Amino acid sequence: MLRLLKRHGLTETVVTVQFLAALVRNYFGDGDELGMSLHYATEDVPLGTAGSVKNAADKLRDDRFLVISGDALTDIDLTDMIRFHRENGALVTIGLKRVPNPLEFGIVIVDDQGRVERFLEKPTWGQVFSDTVNTGIYVMEPEVLDEIAAGEAVDWSADVFPRLLARGAPLYGYVAEGYWEDVGTHESYLRAQADVLSGRVKVDIDAFEVSPGVWVAEGASVDTDATLKGPLYVGDYAKVEAGAELREYTVLGSNVVVREGAFLHRAVVHDNVYVGPRAHLRGCVIGKNTDLMTGTRIEESAVVGDECIIEAEAYVSSGVKVYPFKTIEAGAVVNTSVIWEPRGQRNLFGPRGVSGLVNVEITPELCVRLASAYATTLKKGTSVITSRDSSRAARALKRAVISALNASAINVLDLEAAPLPVSRFHTARENAVGGIALRTTPGDPQSVDIVFMDERGADLSQAAQRKLDRVFSRQEFRRAFPGEIAELSFPARAVEDYTHELLRCVEMTGVRDADMKVVVDCAGGTSSLVLPSLLGRVGVDVLTVNNRLDDASPTETLAERRRDLQRLSELVSSSRAAFGVRFDPVGERVALVDEMGQLISEERALLVVLDLVAAERRGGRVALPVTTTRVAEQVCRFHGVQVEWTSTAVDALTAAARGRDMIFAADGRGGFVVPEFGPTVDGLAVFLRLLGLVARTRLSLSQIDARIPEARLLRRTVPTPWAAKGVVMRSVIEAAEHYRIDTTDGVRVVAEDGSWALVLPDPAEAVTHLWAEGGDVDSAQSLLEHWARVVEEAAAT
Numbered sequence: 055m056l057r058l059l060k061r062h063g064l065t066e067t068v069v070t071v072q073f074l075a076a077l078v079r080n081y082f083g084d085g086d087e088l089g090m091s092l093h094y095a096t097e098d099v100p101l102g103t104a105g106s107v108k109n110a111a112d113k114l115r116d117d118r119f120l121v122i123s124g125d126a127l128t129d130i131d132l133t134d135m136i137r138f139h140r141e142n143g144a145l146v147t148i149g150l151k152r153v154p155n156p157l158e159f160g161i162v163i164v165d166d167q168g169r170v171e172r173f174l175e176k177p178t179w180g181q182v183f184s185d186t187v188n189t190g191i192y193v194m195e196p197e198v199l200d201e202i203a204a205g206e207a208v209d210w211s212a213d214v215f216p217r218l219l220a221r222g223a224p225l226y227g228y229v230a231e232g233y234w235e236d237v238g239t240h241e242s243y244l245r246a247q248a249d250v251l252s253g254r255v256k257v258d259i260d261a262f263e264v265s266p267g268v269w270v271a272e273g274a275s276v277d278t279d280a281t282l283k284g285p286l287y288v289g290d291y292a293k294v295e296a297g298a299e300l301r302e303y304t305v306l307g308s309n310v311v312v313r314e315g316a317f318l319h320r321a322v323v324h325d326n327v328y329v330g331p332r333a334h335l336r337g338c339v340i341g342k343n344t345d346l347m348t349g350t351r352i353e354e355s356a357v358v359g360d361e362c363i364i365e366a367e368a369y370v371s372s373g374v375k376v377y378p379f380k381t382i383e384a385g386a387v388v389n390t391s392v393i394w395e396p397r398g399q400r401n402l403f404g405p406r407g408v409s410g411l412v413n414v415e416i417t418p419e420l421c422v423r424l425a426s427a428y429a430t431t432l433k434k435g436t437s438v439i440t441s442r443d444s445s446r447a448a449r450a451l452k453r454a455v456i457s458a459l460n461a462s463a464i465n466v467l468d469l470e471a472a473p474l475p476v477s478r479f480h481t482a483r484e485n486a487v488g489g490i491a492l493r494t495t496p497g498d499p500q501s502v503d504i505v506f507m508d509e510r511g512a513d514l515s516q517a518a519q520r521k522l523d524r525v526f527s528r529q530e531f532r533r534a535f536p537g538e539i540a541e542l543s544f545p546a547r548a549v550e551d552y553t554h555e556l557l558r559c560v561e562m563t564g565v566r567d568a569d570m571k572v573v574v575d576c577a578g579g580t581s582s583l584v585l586p587s588l589l590g591r592v593g594v595d596v597l598t599v600n601n602r603l604d605d606a607s608p609t610e611t612l613a614e615r616r617r618d619l620q621r622l623s624e625l626v627s628s629s630r631a632a633f634g635v636r637f638d639p640v641g642e643r644v645a646l647v648d649e650m651g652q653l654i655s656e657e658r659a660l661l662v663v664l665d666l667v668a669a670e671r672r673g674g675r676v677a678l679p680v681t682t683t684r685v686a687e688q689v690c691r692f693h694g695v696q697v698e699w700t701s702t703a704v705d706a707l708t709a710a711a712r713g714r715d716m717i718f719a720a721d722g723r724g725g726f727v728v729p730e731f732g733p734t735v736d737g738l739a740v741f742l743r744l745l746g747l748v749a750r751t752r753l754s755l756s757q758i759d760a761r762i763p764e765a766r767l768l769r770r771t772v773p774t775p776w777a778a779k780g781v782v783m784r785s786v787i788e789a790a791e792h793y794r795i796d797t798t799d800g801v802r803v804v805a806e807d808g809s810w811a812l813v814l815p816d817p818a819e820a821v822t823h824l825w826a827e828g829g830d831v832d833s834a835q836s837l838l839e840h841w842a843r844v845v846e847e848a849a850a851t
Contacts, residue, residue, distance in 0.1 A: 055124055056088055057258065062132040064120060065090045068113045070106040072097040102209040103190070108202040116196050121210075123190035123236075127246045129256040130191065130232040139193040142168065144226040145218065146198060149191030151234040152784075154777035159187035159236065160211045163787075164227035173216055185780025186227070189234050232256075240339060240357055247322050248303040251285035261287060271308075280312075289325070307342070321352075330366070338370075341378065375529060402523040404818045405704075407505040407513070409495055412447045416502050421454040425490065427526035428506060429462030431518075432487055434538060439489035439507070441469040441477040443580055443640050445608035447502055448492040455490055455504075456542060463534035466542045471603065473580040473641030475736040476552045478511030480545065482732065483555070493640050494608040497615075512708040512734050553588045559731040560742045566593035568749035571631045573597045573647075574741075575622050578604030579639030584738055594745060597629055609639055619645060619653055627651030632748055633755050637737050643724035644737040646744075648755035660720045661686060661762045662755055663740065666747040667718045668693035674717035677710035680798045680812060681825055682722050683765035701799030702814065708733050766834045767827040770842055774822040778849045779815045782822060785848035786813045786841070803841070809833060811841045822849075 059067060067090055071078050075096055085092030095110035107121055118139075120132065130149060139147035148170065150162055163172040164186070173188075188211055201217065202208050219225055233255035235246045250257050251267065261269040267284030270276060274288045279296035282288075286300050292310040294300065301319035306312065310323050313331040321335035324342040329335065331348050338352040341360035349367040352358060356370045359378035364370065368382045371389035382388055402408060408424060410416040432438070438459055442448035449471075456466050467484060469477055474491055481489035489507035506514045506522065514522065525531070534540070545551075574589075574596055576582040582601045589596050600618070610618065619636060626634035626647045634647035646654040646662070654662060661683070664676060668690055675696045678686055682699075690697050698713070700706040704721070711719040711733035719727035726740035727733060748755070774782055786801045796802040800814030800823075809828040816823060822845050828834035 055122060055126070055128075056082070056085070056090060056092075058129065058132070059120075059122070060088060060090055062136075064132065067091065068093045068095055068110045069124070070095045070097065070110055072100055072106075100207060101205070102207040102213075104202050104208040104210045104214050105206055108199055108204055108208065111199050114196070114199075119194055119196065121190075121192040121194060125238055126190065126234060126236050127249070127255060127257075128189070128191070128230075128232060128234040130189070130230040130234060132191075135191070135228045135230065136193055138168070138228045139226065142226050143224060144193070145195050145223045146215070147193040147226045147228050148215075149189040149234075150186045150227045150229045151189050152185050152229070152780075153187050154185065154780055162186055162188050162227050164229075168226045168228065170215075170219060170225040170227050173211055173219065185784045186229060189230065189236075191230075193228075240355065243339070244303075244320065244322060244337065247305050248285075248320070251287060251303055251305070253285075259287065261289075324360075347384070402526060403514075403519045406495065406503040409501060409503045411500055412451075412502050416451065416504070418451060418454040421451045421504070422458040423529070423531070424504060424526060425455040425458035426462055426531035427522055428488070428490065429459050429464045430525050430530070430532040431521055432464060434463035434532075434534065435465070435540070436487040437465040437467055437485055439467050439469060439477055439481040439484060439486050441472040441474070441489070441491045443474075443493040443608050444471055444578070444603040444605045445494045445499075445502070446605050448494065448608070449605075451502060451504075452490075452492050455492070459490075460540045460542060461534060462532055463538040463540050465540040468542060468544050469548050470544065471580055471583065472548060473584055473738065474505070475641055475732075475734070475738055476548060476580075476584065478507060478734045478736070479552050479555070479732060480511075480548060481507050481509070482511035483551070484545070491640075496609055496638065497612060499607065499609050510708075510712075510734075511732065513704045515705045515709075516703065549584050549587060553584060553591070556588070556731055556739055556742060557591060560728060560739060560746065562592065562742070562746045564749040565745050568632075568752075569595075570745070570749060571595040571597070571629060572745070573599070573622060573625045573629060573631045573634040574601075575599045575618060575634070575636035576601045577610065577618065577637055577639050578602055578607065579637060579641060581637040581639075581641035581738060584641065588738065588742070592742070592745065597625060597631070599625065619647070623647050623651040623653060633744070635741050635744070637741075638724070641737050642735050644726070644740060645724055646755065648759065650756050652756065654755065654759065656722060656724050657683060657765060657767065658759055658762075659724070660722050660726075661689060661765070662758045663720065663726060663744065663747075664718055665689050665693075665758055665762055666744070666751060668695045670747060670750065671695065671717045674715045675713065676717060677707055677713070677719035677727070679707060679721055680796070680800075680802060681814075682720075683767040683827055684808070684810070685763050685765045688763060699796075699798050703799075704735075706799075707735075765827070766829070766831050767825060768831075768834045768838050769826075770824045770838055771816075772822045772824065772842055772845045772849070774815065774820055774845065774849045776820050778851075779822070781851065782845050782848040783813070783815065786844055789841075789844050805837075809837055811837050813841055813845060 071094055082092055093113045101109055161174040164170050201214050237243050237246050249255050259269050261271040264270050268282050269287045271290035273291040276294045277296040280294045281299040283301050286304040288306045289308040292306045294312045295314045297314035298312045298316045303320040304318045305322045307325035309326045312329045315332040316329050318335045320337045323340045326343045327340050328345045330346055333346045334351045337354035338356040340358045343361045344358055346364045347366040350364045352370045353372040355373045358376045361379050362376055363381045365384035367385045369387045374388050442452045459466050477489055477491045487509045491505040493503050495501035495503050508514055578600045622634045622636055632649055636645045646659045672694050675698055677698045677700055679702045680699045687697050698710050700710045707719055711727045711729050716729040725735035728739040728743050731739045790803040794804040800812055802810055802812040804810045811826040814823045824841055826834045826838035828837055
């Protein structure tokens with residue numbers, strides 16, 4: 055980076071330092087060797103990206119200056135960027151770059167003249183509407199420093215720039231054409247090495263190119279019988295013996311020794327490393343002063359720290375981190391610190407928590423590490439609720455979770471087998487700071503979901519998920535001292551307390567007088583543990599089926615679900631019941647059947663329950679995800695109720711449901727929230743509420759359904775490579791230039807006639823979801839096809 059600055063005539067430089075400040079100073083000195091003048095500004099505590107510059111203000115002359123991050127690799131034309139800044143009369147010019155995956159960066163939107171219109175820091179995929187990101191390179195006028203309080207942690211993108219933008223200050227974005235890579239992860243570090251060797255970035259390589267792409271530094275010794283297939287780099291005074299094979303994108307530091315028969319491919323080996331005979335390194339990073347003995351094998355994405363000893367025939371698995379100063383014994387197989395992402399998921403958390411195949415991806419060992427990571431984010435001595443569904447796998451894995459929590463000084467209140475709503479209720483009501491529930495993945499009996507909850511019983515927010523993900527990835531777990539090992543207890547009245555509070559909060563007036571009959575299918579799940587005590591106090595005639603715990607079949611296939619719903623329909627019509635309800639195996643979601651025995655689709659079920667609630671309340675607000683049909687808005691408007699649209703994230707709906715005057719929330723997938731009882735999805739609570747609503751309204755579900763307008767909402771999924779998602783969303787924004795745009799989640803494009811289309815990247819899979827709604831099916835189909843073409847064309851570029 056300093057060499058880049060020098061090439062553009064920027065030789066008077068201030069380096070802001072905090073972490074390992076002494077090492078930085080000792081390495082670069084006063085910059086004389088580089089032909090530069092270096093000064094240092096030290097932070098006693100981290101001051102943020104802007105606060106660190108303010109801390110160096112006394113070393114900056116009262117003149118225009120450039121800010122550039124030290125942890126990036128780039129050859130951006132800084133001279134042209136300064137010209138752009140000067141010609142536009144900008145207060146601040148932000149260096150921008152188009153990247154395939156903008157999630158980890160700050161997105162910046164600019165107009166045709168380059169003037170900044172909007173900032174968005176580290177978005178989710180649903181918030182991505184451009185692939186143009188902030189590189190952390192800025193040209194600034196000196197008066198910008200007046201916007202920063204001295205001695206405080208201040209960030210450019212989060213604090214200063216939004217304030218300047220709101221004031222109408224001239225902020226401009228310079229879209230750079232050169233190379234830029236934020237070298238902040240091991241993956242990007244390896245990618246940057248390969249890009250230098252491939253010539254994708256203009257960097258001076260201090261070595262001789264002895265053959266195309268093969269760079270050998272001064273004093274290196276490479277035997278003529280060694281195999282070198284470039285591009286690769288051999289550092290100064292390194293030694294490569296006969297029979298060794300160095301393949302593409304391998305980098306050897308100074309004084310590295312590679313013995314006969316060793317094989318290295320895409321390996322980055324730091325200074326003074328010994329690579330023994332027949333060692334095999336692929337796609338890994340080896341820290342300095344480390345010894346890899348005979349026959350060691352280091353796999354993809356593994357990182358071995360400084361001054362380690364990996365003894366003969368040891369095997370370090372893909373993604374493992376070996377911290378500095380460790381010794382791995384001969385023949386050991388090290389696979390305990392595997393990072394989740396390379397095992398098939400881009401993130402630790404998916405839409406249902408942490409999910410995977412039982413004893414393949416979700417093992418007892420993984421559960422221990424996950425629970426240890428979760429415990430590390432909590433204070434010692436606090437309490438956590440645990441529960442499971444009826445499956446044997448969840449029972450076994452929960453024991454591993456409990457052991458890890460207790461060993462990390464976290465008390466456990468174990469509900470054993472319990473519906474998920476009961477677990478959420480007690481997590482919120484008990485003196486607990488969180489909860490963990492294990493359940494079989496819906497529709498997949500071979501897989502399990504681990505659901506982490508916050509102190510309110512809601513799924514962890516995305517910020518909390520990222521925090522847990524970081525601790526898990528680093529394997530930096532807290533352990534308790536022997537006297538701190540925590541306790542395990544079993545609350546005695548978990549179900550009774552839940553049912554008592556539910557009946558207290560939900561209006562049941564008129565139920566006993568209505569003389570209703572309902573049919574309930576418990577699906578062999580944990581709701582069967584609650585319904586007997588609940589229904590016995592309600593006063594309705596109930597026919598229950600599958601009212602047992604089925605530990606052999608804790609979930610059902612799609613065919614089995616359809617079979618059971620058909621059976622429920624037949625029972626409702628033959629018994630002349632008011633309606634039928636089928637719970638999912640953990641009691642969170644419900645499917646409804648009307649008095650005619652007709653299954654009500656998830657979309658119509660939302661509208662039916664919404665209409666009942668809104669008609670009775672005649673005021674208040676409801677929370678719905680942006681993917682919901684706008685017929686819901688018509689229903690609400692008719693009854694004097696307001697709609698609050700949320701993103702599709704579970705925690706977003708939960709947060710909205712906690713708002714004032716909230717009377718209803720639903721996710722459109724069989725999940726309903728009863729705000730007067732709690733802010734989370736609860737199938738048992740909505741069943742109870744539905745009993746009261748139907749009893750008081752004296753109308754059947756089919757009559758309610760018939761009075762609601764027909765929805766014409768269509769959906770499609772388009773395959774989208776991960777690298778193309780940012781481009782896709784930018785293309786959608788550009789194509790929607792003349793429409794009204796809603797960016798609550800993804801990009802929703804609204805036409806003048808009210809028809810709309812929503813484009814939303816999937817956060818866990820390489821696809822983009824589209825919704826379209828119009829005045830009729832044909833117009834909705836046409837709208838869907840139009841935006842699908844936009845996505846497909848952008849994804850193909």
